[in-house]
Amino acid sequence: xxxxLTVSKILIVxxxxxNVHLLDRFLQEAGFTNLRYTTDxxxxxxxxxxxxxxxVLLDLLMPFLDGFAVMKQLCEHTESGEYTPILVLTAxxxxxxxxxxxxxxxxxxxxxxxxxxEVYLRIRNLLETRLLHLxxxxxxxxxxxxxxxxxxxxEESKIEVLERLAIAGEYRDYDTGEHTRxxxxxxxxxxxxxxxxxPVVDLIRRAAPLHDIGKIGIPDQILLKAGRLSPAEFExxxxxxxxxxxxxxxxxxxxxxxxxxxxRTHHERWDGSGYPSGLSAEAIPxxxxxxxxxxxxxxxxxxxxxxxxxxxxxxxxxxKRQGGRQFDPAIVSAFVRFTAATDLxxxxxxxxxxNLPVESRARH
Numbered sequence: 001x002x003x004x005l006t007v008s009k010i011l012i013v014x015x016x017x018x019n020v021h022l023l024d025r026f027l028q029e030a031g032f033t034n035l036r037y038t039t040d041x042x043x044x045x046x047x048x049x050x051x052x053x054x055x056v057l058l059d060l061l062m063p064f065l066d067g068f069a070v071m072k073q074l075c076e077h078t079e080s081g082e083y084t085p086i087l088v089l090t091a092x093x094x095x096x097x098x099x100x101x102x103x104x105x106x107x108x109x110x111x112x113x114x115x116x117x118e119v120y121l122r123i124r125n126l127l128e129t130r131l132l133h134l135x136x137x138x139x140x141x142x143x144x145x146x147x148x149x150x151x152x153x154x155e156e157s158k159i160e161v162l163e164r165l166a167i168a169g170e171y172r173d174y175d176t177g178e179h180t181r182x183x184x185x186x187x188x189x190x191x192x193x194x195x196x197x198x199p200v201v202d203l204i205r206r207a208a209p210l211h212d213i214g215k216i217g218i219p220d221q222i223l224l225k226a227g228r229l230s231p232a233e234f235e236x237x238x239x240x241x242x243x244x245x246x247x248x249x250x251x252x253x254x255x256x257x258x259x260x261x262x263x264r265t266h267h268e269r270w271d272g273s274g275y276p277s278g279l280s281a282e283a284i285p286x287x288x289x290x291x292x293x294x295x296x297x298x299x300x301x302x303x304x305x306x307x308x309x310x311x312x313x314x315x316x317x318x319x320k321r322q323g324g325r326q327f328d329p330a331i332v333s334a335f336v337r338f339t340a341a342t343d344l345x346x347x348x349x350x351x352x353x354x355n356l357p358v359e360s361r362a363r364h
Contacts, residue, residue, distance in 0.1 A: 005127045006030075011053035012037035013044045013070060014089070015062040019112075023057060023089075026116050027123075041065040045073045053084065054130050055123065060090040060101065071105040083133040085126040089114060159206060162255065166209035169216050179298060180209035186294035187287075190331065193338045194290075207259035208291045211266045214244025238275045241267055258287050266291045269326045281328075289328045293319060293335055296326070312339075 010032060014020050020037045027035055036051050038044060041062045048056070056074065060067035071086060078084055085107035090097065093111045101109055107129075108122050166180045188205030196204070215223055218240050222233045229237055244263030248256050265279065265288030272280030284292075300315035310318070316339055323332035 004131060005124065006032055007034055008032070008054040008127050008130070009034045009036070009051055010055045010057065010123070011035075011044075011047055011051055012057045013041055013047075013062075013067075014057070014059040015039050015041065016059070019059065019089075022114075023119075026119070030120055041067075041070050044070045045077065048074055049077060055126055056084065056086045057123075058086055058088050058106070060088060060092055060097065068100065068104050071101075075105045081137075083130060085130055087122055087126060089119075158253070159255070162206065162210060162259070165213060169210070169213040179302065180212075182298045182302075183211065183291065183294050184208040186297060187291045189338065189342075190290050190294060190335060191287075193334045194331065203255055203258045204262075204287050204290060206255055207262050207287065208294065210244070210248060210259040211262045211291050211295060212240060212244065213247055213259075214240035214242065214263055216247075217243040238267070241265075241276045261285045262287050262291045264288070266295055268292070270328050271325050274326075284328075289331055293327050293331055296322075297335075 010027060012020055012023050012035065014023075014037075017039055020039060024035055024037060036047055036053070038047055042064055044058075044065070058067050058070060062070075065073075067088060067090065074084075074086065086105055088101045088106040088109045089112060090101075090109075091112040098109050107126060110119060110122060169180075184205050187208040188201050191201045191204045218237060222229065222236055225233070241264050245260050248260035248263055251257060251260070264276070265284050268274035268277065268279040268284045268288055269292075270281060270284070270289070272278050274284075297315055297319060300310045300318060301312055303309045316336065319327065319332055319335060323329045
């Protein structure tokens, strides 16, 4: 017999001690080393859960709980898809009993008095099937793990491509990708402060850096102009929202759907005077409202070709002043509370806040 079969765990349940003793001695002589038994069928379930056998040898005619009741208990506590065979050993030789036992969960059936050579062969066959089941399950679990790992790799590669796309868009305008990183970090920190669930926070953190990706479609003479834009130039600049949304549109991926929304709506204003659609109040998607504030705060606190960097205190004051006009008042309040309780250096420098990393950009 294969060595792995002899270490299989076998549970014997029979109310007659001579039967238990016979099977115990016979199985040990056959090389089995991992045996448990009971003559009290009410203890069978507890032993089954504790011992987790590979095979159960079960009598049917027992006091207090008969074999059918024991089988019902064991089947109810066996995981779906699990294969733990039950071999019924009984003096009841009627066809009806055999059929009932096999339909109640038994995998095989032998009548007493037992032919030990046949008992041995039935046990070996059932344990070989059990071993094959465990090997197939282990193989399937290994394949499932490989699929999970591959899926994770693909997910990470998608995210990396999006992050690099955000950085590429940033280099189109400024000479660093740090604005994208900071906007993502600030937007995620704000979403978290507003009570968003972790998956939503993570989506906003990763989508926010793509808010200005549409600027890759704006001509250099407008995008890189050091002075103020003319009204006509500003109308062209505004199209970066719809260009970005078009670049990111049509995806079934939640991250890209959020990124499309952010690209389209991060210049909408709470009072309805923004662009491109003139949305107001809560008609502006939550992610657009959060990124609008994050983008403005970062733009104010960093130098641009057309302005100096504002001190953080002045930028916060401006954000507060724009509550109810440019920004959602509830998000402004959360931002003020957050900045009052947080060291602003990580926000301004782009370091992670509450373990939230990222990338993106804007021109105001």
